[in-house]
Amino acid sequence: MNLLRHLPNTLTSGNLLCGCLGLICLIENYPVEPAYFVWAACVFDFFDGFAARLFKVSSSIGKELDSLADMVSFGVLPAMTMYHWIDSTSGVNQYVYISLIIAVFSALRLAKFNVDTRQTDTFIGVPTPANALFLTALVFLPDSIKSIVFTAPVLIVITIIF
16 A cells, blocks of 8 residues: 555656657657647546545645646647647748747646645636647648648637637
8 A cells, every 4th residue: 555655646757758758759850749648648647636536645746746747748748839830830930939828828827726725626717738638639630621720820829829
């Protein structure tokens, strides 16, 4: 039973690892794989909380580790994915930096969640994993729709809205 108390943080570390691997895929110019890593990170994120409640273990380190892992997997990775997409569709290099607002607002959302006592059982606003799932799923749109969505103006609007 003593080892089971480490399971939630181990699962959270899996979430973080998925975010890092997704970033490596972007660096290596694999545009689809980051979506799979975001989805795998969501599975780890779900089960780390589930395991913590099941085994009745929680700690401030676990809470902080969870937020840091979420920031990488659901903030930085989607922002860099959007950066990659805007960069590949835009002739104006300055537009790519708009994608960074995803990371900034994800950090704000995660920080607010950690201190807002109204969000212990429910969410207020869009959770960062849901936002990341939506954004990274764009790569799987049918080609007829993707040709419209994967233009710099549309990607920038999507970035700003989400």
